[in-house]
Amino acid sequence: GAGVSQSPSNKVTEKGKDVELRCDPISGHTALYWYRQSLGQGLEFLIYFQGNSAPDKSGLPSDRFSAERTGGSVSTLTIQRTQQEDSAVYLCASGRNTEAFFGQGTRLTVV
């Protein structure tokens, strides 16, 4: 595709449910990032993939959060047993040669 695609664009879930957020990066981009943006906050780093491996997952806030990337392409961010504080916009970016391109994000609301 022309850009980074994230789905769904909006997700409302009940507290305690699991959610999966998907990111389709730009073809050929080896680096993939997940960030979280809360209301009035900056961008919080979650995890970085280089190919299928995640050399830096230091930003995942708890063990309820996990992410995987398959085939060096699509990535899924999974949040288990969602809590209200997980409500935020989750942004994915892909990159190559030191430039990252961002998707439009998934707005997650936990009620």
Next chain:
Amino acid sequence: AQSVTQPDIHITVSEGASLELRCNYSYGATPYLFWYVQSPGQGLQLLLKYFSGDTLVQGIKGFEAEFKRSQSSFNLRKPSVHWSDAAEYFCAVVPTSGTYKYIFGTGTRLKVLA
């Protein structure tokens, strides 16, 4: 630890006025430096980047930024602001060693008065 500081949370300027958004970073060496813009409900768009060389960098939409090593700063400027520039602006650094991840400032929200 590396960090990025954008000291101005909100800035309001009149259309046609000049603009400067401040960014300071903390890192042992010169990192890669970026400015991104985010319009409401949108993702982030890259305005410009600095890796090395000329310390004055030109970007899209008439923006430029100047890297000052002595001040650990990378301020964004525009000579004449347009109403469409109203958005949130993020400065980011990428360390040149270790994990190649973007570290963002908290952003500056720009309001433009007609």
